[in-house]
Amino acid sequence: MATNILINGEAHVSTREPMTPLLDVLREELFLTGAKSVCREGICGACIVHLDGQPVVSCLVPVGTLEGREVRTVESLAAEGEPSPLQQVMEEHDVVQCGMCFPGILMTLTSFFRERPDAGRDEVKAALVGNICRCTGYERIVDAAIALAKRS
Amino acid sequence: MARSIDDAVAALADRADATALAGGTWIMRAPIRREPPIRFCVGLTRIPELNAVDISASEIRIGACVTHARLVSALAGVRGCEGLVTAAGSAANPAVRQMATIGGNLCASAFPASDLAPSLLSLDAEVELSGPGGDERLPVGRFLERRGSLEPGILLTAVVIPRRALKSGHARLPLRKAGDYPVAIVSMTAELRGDGAVEDIRVTVGSVEASPRRWTQLEQALLGRRLDPNGAYDLAQAEAHIFTGRDGVDAPGWYRVQVLPALARRAAQAVLAGP
Ligand SMILES: Cc1cc2nc3c(=O)[nH]c(=O)nc-3n(C[C@H](O)[C@H](O)[C@H](O)COP(=O)(O)OP(=O)(O)OC[C@H]3O[C@@H](n4cnc5c(N)ncnc54)[C@H](O)[C@@H]3O)c2cc1C
Ligand code: FES
Ligand code: FES
Numbered sequence: 001m002a003t004n005i006l007i008n009g010e011a012h013v014s015t016r017e018p019m020t021p022l023l024d025v026l027r028e029e030l031f032l033t034g035a036k037s038v039c040r041e042g043i044c045g046a047c048i049v050h051l052d053g054q055p056v057v058s059c060l061v062p063v064g065t066l067e068g069r070e071v072r073t074v075e076s077l078a079a080e081g082e083p084s085p086l087q088q089v090m091e092e093h094d095v096v097q098c099g100m101c102f103p104g105i106l107m108t109l110t111s112f113f114r115e116r117p118d119a120g121r122d123e124v125k126a127a128l129v130g131n132i133c134r135c136t137g138y139e140r141i142v143d144a145a146i147a148l149a150k151r152s
Numbered sequence: 153m154a155r156s157i158d159d160a161v162a163a164l165a166d167r168a169d170a171t172a173l174a175g176g177t178w179i180m181r182a183p184i185r186r187e188p189p190i191r192f193c194v195g196l197t198r199i200p201e202l203n204a205v206d207i208s209a210s211e212i213r214i215g216a217c218v219t220h221a222r223l224v225s226a227l228a229g230v231r232g233c234e235g236l237v238t239a240a241g242s243a244a245n246p247a248v249r250q251m252a253t254i255g256g257n258l259c260a261s262a263f264p265a266s267d268l269a270p271s272l273l274s275l276d277a278e279v280e281l282s283g284p285g286g287d288e289r290l291p292v293g294r295f296l297e298r299r300g301s302l303e304p305g306i307l308l309t310a311v312v313i314p315r316r317a318l319k320s321g322h323a324r325l326p327l328r329k330a331g332d333y334p335v336a337i338v339s340m341t342a343e344l345r346g347d348g349a350v351e352d353i354r355v356t357v358g359s360v361e362a363s364p365r366r367w368t369q370l371e372q373a374l375l376g377r378r379l380d381p382n383g384a385y386d387l388a389q390a391e392a393h394i395f396t397g398r399d400g401v402d403a404p405g406w407y408r409v410q411v412l413p414a415l416a417r418r419a420a421q422a423v424l425a426g427p
Contacts, residue, residue: 019190042177057177057251059180060248061180062173062176064195065153065197108246127246130244130247
């Protein structure tokens with residue numbers, strides 16, 4: 001069965017088994033390796049992408065359910081080669097350690113700030129409960145996010 | 153992907169190995185639970201009726217495929233639903249809440265830690281089922297008892313909550329502040345008289361035993377008195393012995409029971425804090 005999906009603005013036809021996780025389609029078929037395959041059970045958030053604009057854990061999304069839907073991955077954030085304001089603030093604050101959690105954190109915060117551009121510290125922390133950073137850089141991540149919220 | 157309830161019921165009846173698929177957040181983890189992977193699914197999320205939320209003066213009807221995130225936005229500020237909004241908005245994490253549905257949460261058998269189940273039980277909700285033999289409506293508690301042995305081809309189509317002059321609260325204890333499954337849950341729905349006395353009350357306990365259930369002994373003790381969080385704590389302390397906690401990797405059984413009085417106090421606080 002073929003599934004037509006719009007991925008980062010480009011039409012894609014996936015012929016994988018319908019129950020294949022979207023994460024595997026992204027990484028193995030399209031070589032979009034930004035989303036990471038880590039826990040594969042929805043806990044760590046390293047695989048988060050946007051589905052029709054909302055963050056989802058791509059490890060738990062069966063590709064067969066995606067006919068006609070739009071997926072955006074971390075690769076789309078700097079589409080013109082220019083990092084997004086969120087990416088820039090993370091770089092300025094030198095937040096990234098190993099980087100494993102980062103694609104997911106960027107996708108969570110990108111959609112979160114769209115709805116709550118001037119969010120406070122507690123709200124940012126609550127938004128990030130599904131993103132585990134194994135290098136435990138949480139405070140610096142939140143500091144950088146707050147710096148961005150203050151600019152808005 | 154089915155387009156109508158009839159389509160889905162027919163497709164499920166047609167193949168013995170077919171499974172209903174809603175948000176997928178339970179089904180997709182089958183390999184991690186060491187269950188055989190599920191190959192043939194009938195997708196429900198594109199069926200329009202299953203995505204509707206209808207709020208009338210007498211009841212609230214929630215389609216089975218309404219996600220946790222949608223529940224929060226659709227029921228925010230609706231009187232009586234405070235506890236359900238807390239349950240839907242604090243279960244799991246934001247990206248899972250975006251996909252996980254109310255129907256999938258109730259139908260995932262062998263899942264003791266559900267937030268929605270005890271909350272809906274305290275709200276006296278009913279569920280509607282559709283199957284090859286027709287439609288049926290039954291209390292959520294009866295459904296939870298039956299869910300492990302549902303005949304193939306039966307779909308949960310909607311959850312219906314009666315509207316009365318109620319206030320509700322949901323107190324859960326995850327091991328971290330958020331993002332974990334709750335170790336124990338107390339959900340409380342009460343009707344208070346003008347003087348603050350309890351006219352009617354339902355208290356349910358989730359995640360402690362294999363299935364959520366009502367805490368009728370505590371309900372009896374609270375009935376007719378002024379609802380007071382510290383009083384609820386003391387009464388709960390005296391009645392907690394009726395539960396036998398399940399041992400799990402997150403917490404031993406005795407711990408789940410030990411925290412119930414504190415959760416009863418928090419649930420009472422939440423009920424009183426409501427509008
Ligand atoms: C990381 C993580 C953390 C979580 N934390 C919590 C938590 O704190 N609290 C909590 O309550 N839950 C939690 N969950 C569980 C989550 O809420 C459930 O996985 C989810 O609600 C299941 O819904 P779904 O739509 O994804 O179901 P699916 O996976 O699609 O289906 C689940 C089961 O129900 C059946 N089914 C689905 N819909 C119907 C229907 N309409 N009629 C008949 N059968 C149906 C399916 O066949 C399957 O057996 C967590 C999940 C994850 C991944
Ligand atoms: S890999 Fe998907 S949440 Fe961890
Ligand atoms: S930077 Fe290493 S996991 Fe977060």
